[in-house]
Amino acid sequence: MSTSPENQPDAGRGTWYLAAVAVMLLAMVAVAFMPSGAALEYGEFKRLLHAGKLSQLVVSEQEVSGILQADDLGALLPPARVKALDCAGQKQCPFHVVRLDEPFLVPQLEMAGVEFVGRRKNTLLGELAWWILPAFMLFILPRMMAKGGGMGSGGLLGIGRSHARVHAASTSGVRFADVAGIDEAKEELMELVEFLRNPERYRRLGGRIPKGVLIVGAPGTGKTLLAKAVAGEADVPFFSISGSEFVEMFVGVGAARVRDLFAQAVAKAPCIIFIDELDALGRARGLGGLEGGSSEHEHTLNQLLVEMDGFDSSSGVIILAATNRPEILDPALLRPGRFDRHIALDRPDLAGRQQILAVHLRRIKTGGGVDLAELAARTAGFAGADLANLVNEAALLAGRNGKDSVGPADFDEALERLVAGLEKKTRVMNATEKRTVAYHEAGHALVAESRAHADPVARISIIPRGIAALGYTRQLPTEDRYLLRKAELLDRLDVLLGGRVAEELVFGDASTGAQNDLQQATDLARHMVLQYGMSERVGLSSFEPANGAGGYMPGPGSRRGYSEYMARLADAEVASLLAAARDRVRATLARSRATLDALAQALLDRETLDRPAIDAILRPPALAAPGAAPAAPAAAMVECAMPEQLISNGTM
Known part of the structure; x- marks a missing residue:
């Protein structure tokens, strides 16, 4: 899209106009600084001064000017100089002479009885100010008011014009x-x-x-x-x-x-x-x-x-x-x-994402093997701008690697960069940290595979990415979801706490890496209690979350706020949900400790595990789900569109 010509400023004509004004100002200043009258040498000036030929002197730091009595100059100056002064036929003519640094000039003027006045030193800046200000008022200011020079669209008189x-x-x-x-x-x-x-x-x-x-x-x-x-x-x-x-x-x-x-x-x-x-x-x-x-x-x-x-x-x-x-x-x-x-x-569904990807792929050169349906399934929760960025990022990666076309590997890497962040090759973990991160991510993955309502794990990695992520577990939804039952939300709580509980189980201690997991789990539990009505003790009341305040307050669509008693009750219910999830996860990981160790060791050896590698470790034997959350009644549902899940192990 381009702007129509009638709305574009005439930049060329305005530039020539300002250049002409600048040249005119410089010419005026040059004329103002140009000395006038006969130019005397300093020796001639002293000789004529003592002879009484000078009057009405103006003395400054740079020069002396005044009136020269032009009659009978032949007795004081050579004929060539008299002719050069160009005062022939004049009784008086103006003169100027460059003043030397002579400390006794003023006493000499007083002894000669010549009237003189002093003048302050003239600076170029001062003279320019006297000439530029009137020129600005006469030439430039009217143009700014009429054409908008320097004041945006419309200038001073057109400041109320639309900028559309x-x-x-x-x-x-x-x-x-x-x-x-x-x-x-x-x-x-x-x-x-x-x-x-x-x-x-x-x-x-x-x-x-x-x-x-x-x-x-x-x-x-x-x-x-x-x-x-x-x-x-x-x-x-x-x-x-x-x-x-x-x-x-x-x-x-x-x-x-x-x-x-x-x-x-x-x-x-x-x-x-x-x-x-x-x-x-x-x-x-x-x-x-x-x-x-x-x-x-x-x-x-x-x-x-x-x-x-x-x-x-x-x-x-x-x-x-x-x-x-x-x-x-x-x-x-x-x-x-x-x-x-x-x-x-709304954010596009699976079919919509596939259509958007097809539109953007028309602009790039792709090789064989790019499956639009699979790529659309892996980008659940992406908006149109996210998908355009994904395609562009894949094309940039292919160009950086000197490829002739964009292939599936480029889209895989682009998706990893967008979801998990840039790979931090310079961030090197020591052996203890690497082992902690491996068990943390293995705990997430193992719990996710053990829950009936959790999305399957697509990739596990302990390669640092992004700002603070030391590893991540990426889940891939099997379909677009708009309603989630209570049992499904409880399974999500279990998956979020899987990394923290795995650290406690293996090392007998916890690290700061679970901070983001705990924050997400706390937010989810609080939403279940205060917004989704999924707590028997709090009941079916729903409260709007405060904007950025961390608590809850009455919103435009809510019926009322809640009391201090309700706040304490809600806090107790959130803590109860998290504690119950922790117990379920601990039971699951304790029963499958051998599988947890195998997953962690595979991560230590290979750093990244894709779905085939995960299946090779988990099956056979198939994992049971002894601690799975009980099924919730059909009415306990919540409207939401959940994107592809990314659980990262970060630092505080």
Whole structure:
């Protein structure tokens, strides 16, 4: 996409204009510093001074200037010098002479009876200030006010103009074919495209196209790409601006930019206005901050509401907006008549990931053996941007290794880098640490394979990766899940505690490497108690988590907060869940101690174990699950989409 020519500043003409002004200023300063009158030598100056031929002297540190009595100079100076002074026919003419460092000049002037005045030392900076300031006021400042030089789009007089980037219809380049994995959203937006292409089809029936469409989704799910595809399919101009670009420190500027944006859009109708990160502009009024009711943010939001309310949808201008925080938007924005239609983008499912990968693989050269179905299954929980990054990372790895095409090994390494982090080849563990990490990861893997509801282990590694991970166990979901039962969550608790319990069982002590596991286990147990209603003692109450506060508090959708008694009861229930999980895991690992030792030794020997190597150690014999969690009733389910599980052994 490119910006239309009429919106681009005339940079070349502005540069020539400023260069001409600079040359003119330099010429004016040069003329100001150029001395005038006859140039005397210092000896001639002294001779004429004592002869009474000089008057009205001006003495500075650099020179002496004044009036020369030009009659009868032939008696004092040679004829050639008299002619060179060019004072013929004049009784008086100006002169100047370079002053030497002579300490007795002033007494000599007083003895000669000549009137003189002193002048301070002239500096180039001082003289430039006297010339540049008027020139700036006369030449440069009016241009800045009219054209916007140095003040962003619009300059001083145009500071209220919209900063929206206008993309021509012919240069969009993005179509619905470039957007995959969100078929339902494309079907919804195709109606907007049909209206922009053939508005009479709807107007003749009395139908009214939605004024605004709000696209909601997690980061990387394709909100901006989908808006560009709508503009590309409709073949209309596309105004793109971020919500933060409306708000300035000057009161009234944001509202003026909103008015200017809508005025430009109406002039170019039919067209699309796309506001990215709408939450920066549309945050609910009166929430947060100490700005008060008359803040610039609220002025800007009020103007947007007014423009959308008085906006005629039949004009052919459609407003698209994207946000990943719809809960903080002002309710007035979301009512019918403004953003009439809401489109939610979720992370793609298995089929959607396969379609997205196919779109991105068209742009790179792949070799044989790349299985899209398998790659899509291994990337559960990835958004569209994550999948694009995966394909790009694989291509970069192949190019770094001098390959002619991208193969399965490149995708394997790229996936490891994205999920677990970069391999830290310079981080060398001693023998004791390496053995501890091996048993830790073996404990995770063994418990995961021993639980009926746990995802199978795809890879175990004790190679340090990322910032603090000394090893990791990666599980691969067999299918996309949107509901999890209580029994499945209890199995997840067991897997998270498998590494810590293995260390205690083998070494009789614990290390700091389980800190991240304990944090995840505690969060999961607290969610089960306080959000999912999976505790008999706490009951079916659900409480919203506090944003970043670590505890729980009433949220916009919750019924009430809870008392200190409930807080103590919830803490006791969380501790009880973790203790029960620890006992189950200890029983499992104690029964399978030989298998645990075999897994740890294999990791010490090979550092990384893939699924075939894991199967060779675990089967035969097949492991029983004596400590498996009891099945939960069918009603104990929770909505969530769980990505590929990565359990890492890190340091505090």
